[in-house]
Amino acid sequence: MLQMPSKQPISAGIVIVAAGRGERAGSSTEGPKQYRMIGGKPVIVHTLENLMTWEAAKQIVVVIHPDDEALFARAFRHIISATPIETVHGGATRQESVLAGLRHLKDKHVSHVLIHDAVRPFFDHVLLDRIAERLGDGAPAVLPAMPVTDTLKRADSAGTVLTTVSREHLYAAQTPQSFAFATILDAHEKAAASGRSDFTDDASIAEWSGIPVTIVEGTPDNVKLTVKRDIAMADDKLSASLLPDVRTGNGYDVHQLEPGDGVTLCGVFIPHDQKLKGHSDADVALHALTDALLATCGAGDIGDHFPPSDPQWKGAASKIFIEHAARIVRERGGTIMNADVSLIAEAPKVGPHREAMRANLSEYLSIDLERCSVKATTNEKIGFVGRREGIAAIATATVVYRGMKR
Ligand SMILES: Nc1ccn([C@@H]2O[C@H](COP(=O)(O)OP(=O)(O)OP(=O)(O)O)[C@@H](O)[C@H]2O)c(=O)n1
């Protein structure tokens, strides 16, 4: 509970509405805008982390779209919270989604509720404390808002200006809009029962039902990410304060040689009087590089992902393994900058096949050819390689991950 000096203590439930489709922001493979990555994390994770660390937050309910269960579960992996966080499904409008969240909080014994857009990640605790102070004073409804600073025009549907509107006493509404819990739940229920579903914020429902709404100063940074450009700007803003995160992984592998008709190295089949022994196609070069990639994000090694005991990988093309590792790297926010393989083999000669091998790496990793390197050396007839008993490979991968906060 947040005890303001000589004020009522606030025990706050928080409703985060995240069930919108983000149509104005356009589509993305990452999902609706609340799941888009900014500064290396989904928008909603920034919002949640900011709210759950606020002292007065007692219970958080996130209102999600039924189609977004998997997206939310995936985003939620980033979060460790001492404040309980639950989810409910939202409705077709923001108003319906808020009501679903409020109903969920009914038996949670909270005195007040803060209703916040998932897509406003840039508020701060100073704003939350300012709101809590007014609620603690007894205000039933508190609205953070910024005075309008632009000159305002009213125009007709053809875009011709009809008049200039005075900006005196005009404010742009932000969230979290905050209320005495029972009061706003009752107002929302009445609005729903009246058949109205066109309220774009909760303060307007309070106004409609005659509850006085007190404005407190919002923060200029507390913008709603609405269109595509807002998301790009939010990402730039967060990324500028990140430390570069360049990581290097190495991998080593050996496979035995036995009589045969050829070896596969970096996906290129080279006719030879021996073949490499192994469960898969025994492409020692791709195995070493798979390990190097996995090492850049602590994702174990090739054996963890493709156990040799699993019959499905018998004779498998190692292209599967390396593409899988590259996908893991990307899912964790990495960009592959460079892949370098050294083959240690007495025979066959690698030189004539080197360009084909580099081209394969470029294709498997979806990176430029110049970022792919393949080298080879003999072992000067020394040791198991020198005796043509096996081929070894060493690989290095360099990956840049989304930075860490300074
Ligand atoms: N049916 C809805 C509609 C909106 N929201 C949430 O309300 C907040 C503010 O809404 P807005 O920016 O309008 O989001 P969208 O409705 O997703 O955007 P658009 O109108 O562009 O589709 C967002 O966090 C959004 O997820 C919601 O929970 N349920």
Ligand SMILES: C[C@](O)(CO)[C@H](O)COP(=O)(O)O
């Ligand atoms: C709640 C809100 O974010 C306050 O500015 C806004 O009203 C949402 O409205 P939209 O029309 O859904 O963008």
